[in-house]
Each structure stands twice: as C-alpha cells, then as structure tokens.
Amino acid sequence: MDGFLVQIINGLQYGLLLFLISSGLTLIFGVMGVINLAHGSLFMIGAYLAYVVAGITGDFWLAPPAAIVGGLGFGAVLERVLFQRFRNREHLDQVLLTFALILLFEEARASLVGNEFHAVAVPALLDFSVPVVGGFAYSAYRIAVLGICLLVAAGMVLFLGRTRVGASIRAAAENPEMVDLLGIDARLIHTLVFAAGTALAMLAGALAAPLQSVYPGMGDSILIASFIVVVIGGLGSVGGAFWAALLVGLIDTLGQVYFPQIAGIAVCGLMALVLSWRPTGLFSRA
Amino acid sequence: MNAILEARDLSAGYDESRILQGVNLALHPGEAIGLMGRNGMGKTTLIRTLIGLLPAREGSVLLDGIDAAALPVFERARRGIAVVPENRGIFASLSVRENLRLAARPGSWSEERVLALFPRLGRRIGNRGNQLSGGEQQMLAIGRALMTNPRVLILDEATEGLAPLMRDEIWRVIGVVREAGVASIIVDKTVDAVLSVADRVVVLVKGSVVHDGPPASLRADPDLMARCLGVAG
Ligand SMILES: Nc1ncnc2c1ncn2[C@@H]1O[C@H](COP(=O)(O)OP(=O)(O)O)[C@@H](O)[C@H]1O
Ligand SMILES: [Mg+2]
Numbered sequence: 001m002d003g004f005l006v007q008i009i010n011g012l013q014y015g016l017l018l019f020l021i022s023s024g025l026t027l028i029f030g031v032m033g034v035i036n037l038a039h040g041s042l043f044m045i046g047a048y049l050a051y052v053v054a055g056i057t058g059d060f061w062l063a064p065p066a067a068i069v070g071g072l073g074f075g076a077v078l079e080r081v082l083f084q085r086f087r088n089r090e091h092l093d094q095v096l097l098t099f100a101l102i103l104l105f106e107e108a109r110a111s112l113v114g115n116e117f118h119a120v121a122v123p124a125l126l127d128f129s130v131p132v133v134g135g136f137a138y139s140a141y142r143i144a145v146l147g148i149c150l151l152v153a154a155g156m157v158l159f160l161g162r163t164r165v166g167a168s169i170r171a172a173a174e175n176p177e178m179v180d181l182l183g184i185d186a187r188l189i190h191t192l193v194f195a196a197g198t199a200l201a202m203l204a205g206a207l208a209a210p211l212q213s214v215y216p217g218m219g220d221s222i223l224i225a226s227f228i229v230v231v232i233g234g235l236g237s238v239g240g241a242f243w244a245a246l247l248v249g250l251i252d253t254l255g256q257v258y259f260p261q262i263a264g265i266a267v268c269g270l271m272a273l274v275l276s277w278r279p280t281g282l283f284s285r286a
Numbered sequence: 287m288n289a290i291l292e293a294r295d296l297s298a299g300y301d302e303s304r305i306l307q308g309v310n311l312a313l314h315p316g317e318a319i320g321l322m323g324r325n326g327m328g329k330t331t332l333i334r335t336l337i338g339l340l341p342a343r344e345g346s347v348l349l350d351g352i353d354a355a356a357l358p359v360f361e362r363a364r365r366g367i368a369v370v371p372e373n374r375g376i377f378a379s380l381s382v383r384e385n386l387r388l389a390a391r392p393g394s395w396s397e398e399r400v401l402a403l404f405p406r407l408g409r410r411i412g413n414r415g416n417q418l419s420g421g422e423q424q425m426l427a428i429g430r431a432l433m434t435n436p437r438v439l440i441l442d443e444a445t446e447g448l449a450p451l452m453r454d455e456i457w458r459v460i461g462v463v464r465e466a467g468v469a470s471i472i473v474d475k476t477v478d479a480v481l482s483v484a485d486r487v488v489v490l491v492k493g494s495v496v497h498d499g500p501p502a503s504l505r506a507d508p509d510l511m512a513r514c515l516g517v518a519g
Contacts, residue, residue, distance in 0.1 A: 182363060
C-alpha cells in the first residue's frame, strides 16, 4: 500500500512535468494554429543545457533559470525566423517542416555534445530522501520538482486568467484579426506564446535531467506523451492539458509498475477512446 | 481642415477579383459619413482596405494625410481608427468586462462611461461573450470600440438582424457618439436612419462611388435611391 502511494506521487510528478511541456504545445496550437513536432526537441535541448551548465559551473541551480532565459530568447528567434511563416500553412507542411527541425536539432546536438548518455547529479542541497509513510522514503529533489511544476502551473493559470496580456492571448486564440483591430499586435502575442512555450519545455528538460539520463532522442517519447495529453485535454486548452497530464502521468507510471505488459499501449488506448467518444477532449467545456 | 482618413483612387479586391475601382473618399474630424449601397457593392471591402486588412492594389489610403500602406492593422487602430466588423468579433470565451478592458486606451471613454451608455452591459459584466444575445453583443462590440478612444468609429451593419428596440438603442448610441465629436463611417441598410444621422452620404455601386453629397441631395434624387439602394422613391 505504501509502495502504491509512492507510485502515485511518482505519477503526479511525471504528470506535472508533462504539463510543463504540453501546456506550451497546446497553447502554440491554440493561438498560432501550429503543430510543432520539434517541441520534444526543446525538452531535450533544455536537458542538455542543464548538463552543460551544471558541468561547467558545478552548480545545477543555474540550469533552470538558464533554460527559462535561454528558452525565451531561442523561442522568440525561432518564431520570428521560422514559425511565423508556418502559421498559415497546411498542417502537413507544418509536420514536415517541424520534423525537419527535429533532425536539425539532433544533428546539432550530436556535433556539439556528442551521442553519449550522461548523468546529471541531483543537486547536493536536495540529495536526500524524505520519509513518506511506513519506511518508504521519497527523493527530496523529486518533491522539489513537483513543487516547482505546481508553482509554474498556478502562475500560468493566474497569468492567463487574470492579466490583460493573458486575456489578449485567449482573445488571439479565438480571433487574431479582431485583436489587431483593437490596436494590439497579434504578431507580438504569437512571439510571446511561442517563446513562453519554448522556455517551459526547456525548463522541463532541465528539471528532468537529474531524474533520468540525458541522451539522444530523449525528446521523442516525451513528444508523443505530450501530444496524447494535448488531445485528451482538448486542443488549445491549458486547463484541459493540466488534468490530462496528471491522468497520463498516473496511468503511465502505475501501468509500468503494475501492468508492465500493457503499459505501453494504455495511454494510447485512452487517447483512442477519448478521440472516438469525446473528440474535443475529455476536459473541454461545452 | 485635413482629413483623418482618406481613400485616393483606391482599388482593392480578393485574389483575381477586383472589387473596389478607384474609390475617393475623405473623412474629416467629427464628420459622420453614411456609406450605402446594395449587398455586394463593396462596402465591407472598402472598410477592410481602409483599416489595412486588405492591401490597396492601386491608389492609397491616407491617415492624417500620410500614406498608410506601411502601417499594419494594429497601428492604424492605435492611431484612432476603430472598426466594429460585420460579425461583431466578440471574444466568446472572454467576459464582457475582459472584452472591454482588453481594448482600453487612455482617453475620455472609460469603462464607467461606456457602461453608462449601455446600462444593459453593466448587468452582464461577468458573462462570457457567447452568453450574450445578438443585441447585447452588438452593444459590447460598439462599447469595446469606444474603449479604444477612437477618432473614427466605423460601423459595418451594426443594426443588422436586431430586434426593433435594439436597433433604436444602437441608433441612439450612434447619435451620442456623434455628439461627442467622434467621426464615423456608418454602413447600414436603414436608409432613413442613415440619412437623418449622416453629414454626408456616399453610395457605392460595383465598387465605385456614384454619389457623394449631403443627405438632402440623395433625398432629392428618388431615381438614384431606387436604382442604387432599392428604396421606392
Ligand atoms: N473573402 C472574399 N473573397 C472573394 N470575394 C469576396 C470576399 N468577400 C467579399 N467578396 C466579394 O466582394 C464583393 C463585395 O463584397 P462586400 O464588400 O462584402 O460587399 P458589401 O459589404 O457592400 O455587401 C462581393 O461580390 C463579394 O462576393
Ligand atoms: Mg458588407
């Protein structure tokens, strides 16, 4: 029973990390209408950034801020140079273009840091375990990640729901032309959303680096999981993505522990069910 | 006095089709222009070209006497041109308050003043855009445009499809806005109402201006009224 509790926490922690990635993916789709297959690569880049920053400075705690700042800048440049042009293209074009980006990012990673697996040490400050229930202990770093993700999620909800910029992002998702007619630069909103989505994915990568190794192609499986979250939550819905991420995190984690034979397809099966039963998403309104 | 907004020999259209053919039109501060013409004559196309949603193919749009070709839509809006589009453009998932506040720019039109103009919106302030009736949406669209503190308010079929009481309400507000000194371009099918509020009436036929003059000159020409507006003289 206590082991079960630990797995639940594991599932929630994985789910919250998934939320950081899929919230950007779903916002970018909702606001810009762009399907970005390279979103998983941004997670990988964030993880490698953490590996490099922690390696050079010896201080892991510089990595998350570096991922956020670097992600905002990198995302803004990507949007201005490339994604702005993808916006009004067919989805097939977007898929091809962003698939090419995956290859490009992997190639860049290979030539910059090579193809080896790397471990990133858990920061010393949090390198201990917290007793949970009855003899079971839980990594303090994992708990910290859980807390950081929750904070970011709460911040996003408040920002999107309560601020004027947040309202203009929701408005731009509905009708960018009308946003322009009100004197607000919808293009700037697109850049902002893409930059924020990139920063969130890279932050997730940096936070995940000490939890798993840093390795080539690590963005692929997270991309698939994130797409499943986006579909289950309802395309474009950040709130939906939150609950869907928790659900997928739990099902995937518990599945792998208790039903390893079917764990691989459980989440995909859930997505298929949602698509056929509620194609607008399990958590979408109306 | 310099025109705020002007079209000079303006031509524009969609893909292959050329809709506007050498349109000339000048709107001066505080002036109300009634833009008329049957369905499909190019009124909406002219509005879209003035605000920059469609590029000018030939001729130009001038804002305060300066060619606006390089100004994107949001920049023209910031310089004081507000458009209430045919479809109203209410953000369905945003509340009435959010719809209004999103648009706010400094000036005398505040949330309080807009709500005083449309008391009905005040009672719906927390409702989402998609929970409003058609008339309430139209009020919100106009109120939101006023929140930008425009020098020019362009209304595209603002009373279309509304119940008579709602129409009266919109016409009342158009009168108030005019008294407040905001210039306007009013596109509407209700000929009598347009003629009574406008300083000048411009009639479009197949993308060309066939009449530009005071309402009296149009009233005096029942033949033109019948041909171009479908109004029995
Ligand atoms: N998006 C569009 N693409 C192609 N043709 C259009 C489009 N919108 C309008 N038109 C055509 O342009 C002409 C003028 O339309 P419009 O400006 O909407 O007229 P009005 O507002 O006076 O009723 C019509 O013949 C219409 O069919
Ligand atoms: Mg029209």
